[in-house]
Structures are given as structure tokens and as C-alpha cells.
Amino acid sequence: MVKRVYDIIVLFKEYFLLAFYIVLALLLLARNETDQVRAIRSHLLAVAGTLQDVVGVVPNYFTLREENHILREQNLTLTDEINRLREARLENIRLYRLLNLKDRPSLPYLSAHVVGATSQSLRNTITIDRGRKDGVLLNMPVVTADGLAGKVSTISGDYAVVQLLLHKDVRVSARVERSRVNGIIRWTGGRSLQFANVPTSFDVQRGDVIITSEFSSIFPAGIRIGVVSGKRAVPGALFQAVDVTPAVDFERLEEVFVALHTPDSSRVAIDHRP
Amino acid sequence: MPRTVILVALSLVFLLVQTTIIPHLAIVSIVPDLVLIWIVYVAIAYGQVQAMTTGFLLGLLLDVLSSGESMLGLSALTKTLAGFLAGYSYNENKIAQYLSGPQFPLLLIAVSLVHNLLYFLIFLQGSDLRWDETILQFGIPATVYTAAAAVIPMFAFARHYRT
Numbered sequence: 001m002v003k004r005v006y007d008i009i010v011l012f013k014e015y016f017l018l019a020f021y022i023v024l025a026l027l028l029l030a031r032n033e034t035d036q037v038r039a040i041r042s043h044l045l046a047v048a049g050t051l052q053d054v055v056g057v058v059p060n061y062f063t064l065r066e067e068n069h070i071l072r073e074q075n076l077t078l079t080d081e082i083n084r085l086r087e088a089r090l091e092n093i094r095l096y097r098l099l100n101l102k103d104r105p106s107l108p109y110l111s112a113h114v115v116g117a118t119s120q121s122l123r124n125t126i127t128i129d130r131g132r133k134d135g136v137l138l139n140m141p142v143v144t145a146d147g148l149a150g151k152v153s154t155i156s157g158d159y160a161v162v163q164l165l166l167h168k169d170v171r172v173s174a175r176v177e178r179s180r181v182n183g184i185i186r187w188t189g190g191r192s193l194q195f196a197n198v199p200t201s202f203d204v205q206r207g208d209v210i211i212t213s214e215f216s217s218i219f220p221a222g223i224r225i226g227v228v229s230g231k232r233a234v235p236g237a238l239f240q241a242v243d244v245t246p247a248v249d250f251e252r253l254e255e256v257f258v259a260l261h262t263p264d265s266s267r268v269a270i271d272h273r274p
Numbered sequence: 275m276p277r278t279v280i281l282v283a284l285s286l287v288f289l290l291v292q293t294t295i296i297p298h299l300a301i302v303s304i305v306p307d308l309v310l311i312w313i314v315y316v317a318i319a320y321g322q323v324q325a326m327t328t329g330f331l332l333g334l335l336l337d338v339l340s341s342g343e344s345m346l347g348l349s350a351l352t353k354t355l356a357g358f359l360a361g362y363s364y365n366e367n368k369i370a371q372y373l374s375g376p377q378f379p380l381l382l383i384a385v386s387l388v389h390n391l392l393y394f395l396i397f398l399q400g401s402d403l404r405w406d407e408t409i410l411q412f413g414i415p416a417t418v419y420t421a422a423a424a425v426i427p428m429f430a431f432a433r434h435y436r437t
Contacts, residue, residue, distance in 0.1 A: 014322045014361065021330045021354040028334075028347030029396075041346065044338040051286070052294050117297035118340035124303070125340045127293070161340065166303070168401040189403050189411055191302060251300050 042156040049127055049159030052116035109257040124166040131158040139218050141259040147224035147247030149256055173215035174225055179203040195242035200233055210244050217263045288312045304415045306423035314360045314382050318372045322361025329357030356389045374432035379421045386417040
């Protein structure tokens, strides 16, 4: 009897192995958010991140020359912008004092190198060389000099995975910088984002800058997201479809900054109060 | 060195290349799936069992590296299936012929299409993205890019087997 079972298993070993792997994969899919799975994920990320860190030197070497050129140009532009912003900041402080408004604290940023990326099959994520040991926590915003890039989705001691804005699960409360119209930024495929939930009668123009709004409990307000590249009315719908070109070039991410921002717990508590 | 050790080492190398160098070859966010090319190679050269195991383990590692979306196990599932399907092409007497001929990219197209169809079918559950549009926008271009990339090893094998 045992030999017969053994013979059957050997004869159909491919099918048994396939069934075994499929069941295992489905179990993992079903038990994604358990502590054990999170711990295994964190350990594997630590190993993979270290390896990626080493191999990642290769593409960086090839892009170094071009990156230097871009940085020199940016340096010039930014120096000029800093001078203008310094003036604006001083003016802003004066006005805040005049109006007696609560000032927004500036955020501490932690620089990080991109050591790996996954952009296949709509999984647009990057791996960075900063983790729990550096003070990085889940859901912390990740930015570049150009604007918002994404948020931290998995962490290990030394590494973290960042979900980019070009990801089906990422939603950001946003607003038009000029007209203060609020909406939700989401990705619907392709290279652009969509500024959703904006009624047709609201003032949104091509070229408007979209920034994060105060309504988000994850992202601090005022971070640039992108620029409105087009809008169209959807027949029969209350909302207009607004396309936004992201400020960040997601294909050239090499260095990012983690905003060490954690939501105000008392605000989250009051937001979630029934 | 035992064959298994070499296979595991090469698998890890391809995984690292996929997550570090390949993203720099993206064309409008479409990248070739080097891991899938490797799985199809393993299927042709070593058979179904090795291809499925390679697919499962590499898929799982890919899931870990792009996690955070409650989809751990999805690439493991689809890449196992890819290895299983590609494994039907295994023929001990025709390994050289399949690897150095058009069979390699053609098999890759078929396997990649099934892989992408299943992947997006599960991945897009509960999403605003439409399955048919996503397949047209990402699935098919990714298949074409992957098959085009597979032409390079095909010529390398052709040269290798000629000499």
C-alpha cells in the first residue's frame, strides 16, 4: 500500500509539487499581515538590502557623470531660489505673528540612498539604505528635492521599502496650491497621477501646482506632488478628471529623504472618534 | 560544484540584477523580467521540478522586496505556474536546439502572457485600475520587452553550441 502511494507520488511528482507550492503561496497571500510574516519579511529585507547595496554600485557608476552635470545646474537654480525663499520666510514669520497663527514646525529629514527598485508588474517600490535603527517608521513620507515620492511600507533594522506614488494602494489628500481646492491624489496607471473627487465647478487650471493638504494623517502639508497637465469633464459625472504630472522623476531616483514625521496621535484619535 | 549550488547562486545573481540594474533599463516604467527568462531557461535545461522551485523561491523573494501591499505570495504563485508551464518544453535531447533557436523567446512570450494575465487578475482586486487596460498598458509591453531581451541569451547559446 505504502509503496503504491510512493509510486503514485513519484509518478506525478510535478503535479504534487505544483499543488504544494500553490497552497503555500495562497497561504502566504491569506496571512500577509501576521506578526510572523512581518518578522520574516523584515529579516529577508535586511539580507536582500545588504546585497542590493553592494550590487547597486554598478548602475550608479554609469550615471555619475550625468548626475554631476544635473546637480551643478540644480545648484545654481537652488541658490537663487534659497535667497528668494529666505525673504519669503521672513515675511511669512512676520505675517504669522501678526495673525497669531500656529506655525508649522519644520520637519527633520534623513537622507537615504536607493539601493534597489521594483518597477515591474505595477509594483513600483524602492529599497533604501535606512531602517529602524535610523529612526525610520512605517508610513513615514519619502521625498526628493522635487517633491513627494511615496511612503515607507516595510522596514528592517537597516533598510526600508518605499511605496511610490505610482502605486495602486497609495492615496494622498491634496490641494491646488493656488485655489486651495481639495481632492485625492491616486494612481490609475501610466506615468501620471489623477487628482480625484474634484467637482466640475471647482477652480482647477492646467499648470496648477498640487501639494499635500492638512487633511492627511500620514503626509505633512505643503509638499509638492505635481502639476496639473490636463482636465476633462466626464459626461454625467459630478467630478472632473484632472491629470497630474508628478514632480518626481520616478525613473531616476537615486537619493531620497525620509521625513521623520509621525502623525500627531491626539489628532489621529480625534479624527477617528465616531 | 554541485548543480543545485550553481543554480541557487545564479538565481540570486539574477534577482539582484533584476532589482538593481534592470530598473535603469525601464521604458515608460516597463522593464524586462529577467527572473522569468531565467525560470524558462531552467525549465528548458533542467525540467519542470527545478523550474517550479526556482520560480517559487525567486517569486517569494521578489514579493518580499516589493512588499507592503498585502500581496506576499503573488509572484511566488505566478512564477511557480510559469515554471510549471515552461517545464512542458523540457526534452533532454533538444535542450541546445530550444535554447539557441526561436523556441526560447516564443516560449517566453507564451509563459509571460499567462504569468501577466494571472498576476494582474489577482493584483488588481479592489483597485481602481482596470484589468483589460492594465494588460494592454503593462502586461503585453512587458511580455514583448522580456521576449526581446531573451534574444540576447538565445544568440549567446547559438554561438556557444556552434563552437
